[in-house]
Amino acid sequence: MKERAYDPERHAARMAAKQKIMQERIARAQNEKGILLVLTGAGKGKSSSGFGMVARALGHGMKVGIVQFIKGSFTTGEHTFFKDLPNVDYHVMGEGYTWDTQDRERDVQTAEAAWEIASKMLKDPSYDMVLLDELNIALRYDYLNLDRVMDDLHNRPEMQHVTVTGRYAPDVLIELADTVTEMKPLKHAFKDQGVKAQKGVEL
Amino acid sequence: MKERAYDPERHAARMAAKQKIMQERIARAQNEKGILLVLTGAGKGKSSSGFGMVARALGHGMKVGIVQFIKGSFTTGEHTFFKDLPNVDYHVMGEGYTWDTQDRERDVQTAEAAWEIASKMLKDPSYDMVLLDELNIALRYDYLNLDRVMDDLHNRPEMQHVTVTGRYAPDVLIELADTVTEMKPLKHAFKDQGVKAQKGVEL
Numbered sequence: 001m002k003e004r005a006y007d008p009e010r011h012a013a014r015m016a017a018k019q020k021i022m023q024e025r026i027a028r029a030q031n032e033k034g035i036l037l038v039l040t041g042a043g044k045g046k047s048s049s050g051f052g053m054v055a056r057a058l059g060h061g062m063k064v065g066i067v068q069f070i071k072g073s074f075t076t077g078e079h080t081f082f083k084d085l086p087n088v089d090y091h092v093m094g095e096g097y098t099w100d101t102q103d104r105e106r107d108v109q110t111a112e113a114a115w116e117i118a119s120k121m122l123k124d125p126s127y128d129m130v131l132l133d134e135l136n137i138a139l140r141y142d143y144l145n146l147d148r149v150m151d152d153l154h155n156r157p158e159m160q161h162v163t164v165t166g167r168y169a170p171d172v173l174i175e176l177a178d179t180v181t182e183m184k185p186l187k188h189a190f191k192d193q194g195v196k197a198q199k200g201v202e203l
Numbered sequence: 204m205k206e207r208a209y210d211p212e213r214h215a216a217r218m219a220a221k222q223k224i225m226q227e228r229i230a231r232a233q234n235e236k237g238i239l240l241v242l243t244g245a246g247k248g249k250s251s252s253g254f255g256m257v258a259r260a261l262g263h264g265m266k267v268g269i270v271q272f273i274k275g276s277f278t279t280g281e282h283t284f285f286k287d288l289p290n291v292d293y294h295v296m297g298e299g300y301t302w303d304t305q306d307r308e309r310d311v312q313t314a315e316a317a318w319e320i321a322s323k324m325l326k327d328p329s330y331d332m333v334l335l336d337e338l339n340i341a342l343r344y345d346y347l348n349l350d351r352v353m354d355d356l357h358n359r360p361e362m363q364h365v366t367v368t369g370r371y372a373p374d375v376l377i378e379l380a381d382t383v384t385e386m387k388p389l390k391h392a393f394k395d396q397g398v399k400a401q402k403g404v405e406l
Contacts (some may be wrong), residue, residue: 011307039248043384044240047247048255052281055258056251059280060402077262078255104214180389181246187383199263 034160036153036177040136040169043183050076050131050163055087057161062128063087065121068096069114070134070166073153077199089127091117094134106139118152125157136166136173146170237363239356239380243372244338246386253334253366254281255292265331266290268324272317273297273337273369280402292330293321297337307344314346321355328360339369339376349373356378 037053039046054064064087066080083090093114115138121130138144150172153162164173171199211249240256242249257267267290271282286293296317318341324333341347356365368374377383 008307037247041387043386044382045242045248045252045255045386048259050255051258052248052254052256054249055254055284056280057402059282059284077259081258081262081263104211124269160284172388177390179247179391180246182387182389183246183248184244184387185383186377186385187380199260199265200217200226 016071020171033158034152034156034162035179037161038136038169038177038180039163039183040174040180041182042167042182043185044188045183046165046167047133047158049181050133050165051082053161053163054082054129054131057129058085061087063126064089065118065122065130066090066133067114067118067131067135068094068133069111069138075115089121093117094138107141108143113139114138115144115149115152116180119148122156122160124150125160127160128158129161129163130156132162132164134166135164136169138166139170139173140162140166140168144200146172149173150176164198184195236361236381236386237359237365238261238364238382241339241372241376241383241387242366243370243377244386244388245370245404246388247391248386249370250281252384253336253368256364256366257285257325257332257334260332261288261290264290266329267292268286268321268330268333268336269293269336270317270321270324270338271295272296272314272337272341292324297341307324310344311346314341317341318347318352318355322351323329323362324360325355326363328359328363330363332364332366333359335365335367337369338367339372341369342373343369343371343374349375352381382386 121127
């Protein structure tokens with residue numbers, strides 16, 4: 001049997017100590033600035049997390065730019081959902097996964113056209129948040145000039161939040177980022193168990 | 204200098220081979236079923252990923268139930284954004300972080316009331332997706348009976364997707380889940396660098 005004896009005083013004291021730590025941390029953290037957030041790793045949840053932050057930002061009345069670098073060969077649920085909302089500027093640039101196009105020159109052109117749009121957003125302080133979905137994949141395949149991408153990210157408006165998703169985030173991007181999460185797959189229904197990609201979850 | 208010599212034929216052949224693997228994987232994965240997705244770990248992006256999947260599901264015209272077990276002492280952006288949308292049934296039950304309440308009895312009552320609502324959703328096939336945000340924290344503190352939670356998840360409608368977020372997912376939940384992602388923090392602006400929690404990203 002698991003021991004669950006409960007001492008209310010001890011609990012209150014422990015929670016009070018924890019509250020103090022959190023309050024001190026909040027007091028110390030008074031810098032206001034735009035966050036560069038990188039979501040990488042092989043686990044499920046990178047793009048959906050980026051879109052969840054878009055929803056959160058829209059809830060605060062912010063203006064959001066979205067550029068999808070790789071997906072786009074099918075209509076995804078998030079595109080249907082977000083594309084016509086006010087305060088959303090949504091561009092699907094990728095022509096599908098690279099193993100579907102089999103044409104590197106076209107992939108490079110598509111990625112460069114996508115970066116033209118992203119680059120304008122990163123120079124425009126009216127965008128409070130920019131989501132660069134699957135940018136890491138475009139970098140991984142050398143479809144884009146890494147130095148140019150890094151310069152544009154680094155020189156963006158001070159209060160602008162940027163979320164970059166995709167496996168294989170390059171080291172220089174991780175270095176520049178404020179917050180980085182690596183998503184590790186512990187289990188994956190589609191790969192491990194032969195479960196079809198499900199609407200609303202995968203698509 | 205990095206070697207970038209590019210052979211279009213070799214690239215096309217490599218991509219064709221990858222396409223074949225993906226097509227075989229898709230052909231094999233024909234099971235239709237509701238996915239139980241668990242997003243855990245200490246990294247940023249668990250809840251936002253859950254809300255991104257809500258957006259995706261809504262884009263497919265699905266009906267979504269949301270129960271937030273811990274957050275709720277402040278109005279979060281996602282609550283403002285989603286609460287009044289059609290097809291969304293949104294309940295914020297938590298009274299804030301447990302170190303703010305310092306009252307275990309009240310936390311237990313709050314969690315149990317939240318589970319009553321979640322449990323009804325998990326018995327109602329009209330909900331295509333249910334997001335149980337920060338449920339893992341309520342389980343971690345033993346605010347809920349784990350067996351009851353596991354039974355309700357296990358016995359839910361066959362096609363219903365469920366996303367459970369929060370650190371410290373219990374082993375039995377990971378065992379039951381179809382897809383599990385552990386979010387590992389590589390960097391965190393708020394903790395590491397004294398950057399204030401930013402609207403649209405953290406809140």
